[in-house]
Amino acid sequence: MQTKRALAAVRRYPIVAATVAVGVVVTAFALVGREDAARWTASVFALTVAALVGYSMVRDLLRGHWGIDVLAFTAILATVAVGEYAAALIICLMLSGGEALEDYAGRRAKRELTALLERAPRDAHRILEDGTVSDVGIEAVEAGDLLLVRPSEVVPVDGVLRSAVADFDESSLTGESLPVTRHTGDDVMSGVLNGARAIRLEARARAADSQYSRIIALVREAAASRAPVVRLADRYAVPFTLFAFLVGGMAWWLSGDPVRFAEVLVVATPCPLLIAAPVAFMGGMSRAAGNGIIVKSGGTIEMLANVRTAAFDKTGTLTYGRPELLAVLPAGGPGAATPRGLRLDADPEPLGARARELLQLAASAEQYSSHVLAHSVMGAAKARGLELLPGQAASESATNGVVATVAGRSVLVGKELHVRNHASGVEHYDLGPGEMAVYVAVDGRFAGVLVMSDRVRDDARSTLAELGRLGVVERLMLTGDQRGTADHIAAQVGLTRVLAECLPEDKVVAIREAPARPVMMVGDGVNDAPVLAAAEVGVAMGARGSTAASESADVVIVTDDLFKTATAVGIGQRTVRVALQSIWIGIALSVVLMLVAATGVLPAVAGALMQELVDLVTILNALRALGPTRGPRAGGRV
Known part of the structure; x- marks a missing residue:
């Protein structure tokens, strides 16, 4: 030897x-x-x-x-x-x-960088219909396959836990030293280490499309x-x-x-x-990897050290990107002028029969929409024990709304203007800062409004304060949302400047014209890819973000933790x-x-x-x- x-x-x-x-x-x-x-x-x-x-x-x-x-x-x-x-x-x-x-x-x-490469799983244990287990190459796993993950094995693909409970060591990806407990139905990220018991996992994506494979590709580039x-x-x-x-x-x-x-x-x-x-x-790159931050080049480390402007997208970056239901307001109800009177967080039993029916019909129609609000409406209905009804003749108008026949009734869900153009008796509801409204019409007549709000991340304010302490003199938000919502978020988190109602090209122009340079841009969606590429340092929130954003960025944060952006600057x-x-x-x-x-x-x-x-x-x-x-x-x- x-x-x-x-x-x-x-x-x-x-x-x-x-x-x-x-x-x-x-x-x-x-x-x-x-x-x-x-x-x-x-x-x-x-x-x-x-x-x-x-x-x-x-x-x-x-x-x-x-x-x-x-x-x-x-x-x-x-x-x-x-x-x-x-x-x-x-x-x-x-x-x-x-x-x-x-x-x-x-x-x-x-x-720590090469440890990620060396841990990459090459095989998976597929559970067949007769209950037997067959070992297959990881590239053969398809979405929907039921997999067995044995004790102390690396989870091969993104999936949903089908066992009752499981403990995972996520330290190699997130830097978190304590095991994390997941329950049936929870998402499990590929690349984490299974605990002491064998578990069953339903594959949610192929290996090439899983989070860990994207991280591996980024690490190879960084190394x-x-x-x-x-x-x-x-x-x-x-x-x-x-x-x-x-x-x-x-x-x-x-x-x-x-x-x-x-x-x-x-x-x-x-x-x-x-x-x-x-x-x-x-x-420094290795230290960043240990904190769940993939820095693609040494040049990026040097640029991070000199960042003077930090720009943030709003939805999914400064906020959680998961709008929550605040109020259900049936048409003609007592709260039409002031929806605050029917806020869910103020009434332990807020949903009467009309409100429950409105939420159920809206959620049933939203099954056929890909909009982020649709998932939130469906989640709110399921959380309140409402069954989603099957629909027919469903069609979606991109970014405007969806219409479907539910229980023999035509249900239209979408923006106020879209619903107003296709239904009668639409009432306008005044909203508070940071709130958004989902309008609902049934059989061509206005039926009511669902009031939603995307909650600000708990660590957003501390992240911006830490960036200020590190010498980032300007901290701004670039968002396509309306001015009122943007200003409300800015006041909560301590931003120095806000640019609202921006198109993707407006964001690129704002980054290029920023006076204090270098500029770090933080985002998570496909629409953020151009502005991430335009900034001296593009940071993608990769835990839930799009592949396009991760590929355009110079830094990828593999956990859903905004404070890692300040950590990256500090490491740089x-x-x-x-x-x-x-x-x-x-x-x-x-x-x-x-x-x-x-x-x-x-x-x-x-x-x-x-x-x-x-x-x-x-x-x-x-x-x-x-x-x-x-x-x-x-x-x-x-």
Whole structure:
């Protein structure tokens, strides 16, 4: 086993292995007095490594990119030229070893990302009609199939629980450490870990359409992305390189000894700049994944850290997107002018016979509508023990309403104007802020109104307050709803600006014209896809959101938790802060070593070994990006 691991390490890091092997040979030559052989062997190998570095450097320069490998290339040539072959070998080990350490630290930082990929189920246990169980590939599962999920297995597809009760570990997707209990009829998200008992699950979607598969696709994209190493490191590359050449040149000129120049360049080798940024950024992406936030690229992490405007869609984002029934108002009743008198939350027995009949007929017709309000009306009727009656000759006018024949009666349900155009005696009802009305007509005559309201998320206000604390100066809402409803929501959650009655293209224009940049846009629906793509950072509420929104976004929140948007910004800020700290620590230590080496008291070999310690300190500091960010949630951990 140890031999296999050693061979795997050699294949993964061939230059490191070659450098170590050459170092052993050179040491053996030196010990037996073959100084010339030692010098020539080390020099030829060092020049070979320099040629590889130089090829990459020239290629970058031809593309107009000044890289920080100029220093490493010059340091190798300088040490070989002055006969410091041992230092040249150490520089080669430093460069190749630095890449190996970066790879190791990057894999350590990616651990939570790759854990999602490794846990992806490949098989499912389908329960056949005779009660037997057949193992099939996960791609063969169809919606409606009854599946067996054994203890400690990952749920393969989105489904509905058919067992009485079950416990699930959702920590890999949501970051929630405590098991979650589900009951018969509850939705179960693919990718969660089943508890200690076998359960039955009815598949609600095919594997390719399930939540976990979408998350896996996003994670693959995130894991394959590169952090903005070049942009971040190269901000310091030119001044750092020029400073090193200046110090080395001054040391050479003042001492008259070219060895001083080589000694300075040895400790100026810019491994901290090469290593710090990618390790910190991958750590931040891994930290985000552990919180149920998939960040698609390292560049997005850097953009999150600088967000100054946060824009939100309303329905399903700032609100739960599940309108609740507030009142049932039959036509001509005492509450026609003031629906507040018949509010459900004010009367323990609010539904009389006429109101129950109105709700039952409306819900029965709404069975044939795809509108979000239709599901809420049906849910309200079922919650009150009302049976949904079968309908005939049903047809829907998109966004306006639905008509169906229910129990021999023609029932029309929809917007006020639509019902007014197709029925007589329609009365207008004045609504309160945040309320919406579903108008109902029966047999061509107005029958009454159902008053609905989409409740604001419990964490909406705390989310916006936390974003303000993190330096997001403008927090606005972009919605297609009417001004009154939008203003009501804004007052509840603490928004700084509201744009109401927006079409999708209006939202895109608003994002592009926002003065405080970068802009983060948060949404969940298909209509949010264009504006998510237009923002510098698009955040999709992926737990219930559309695939289009998730694909257009840069960040996907896999749980139905709005506060994760503030968590993402906090993780971005901490990640960039750690990356910059690591870079500056490396620069500061290198500058000190350069000044010491310029005096001649730090031999080239000792300087190269000291630079290795600088690299180690830089990597360890960059790995702090994996740690928790302090914040107001979960006992200070977000």
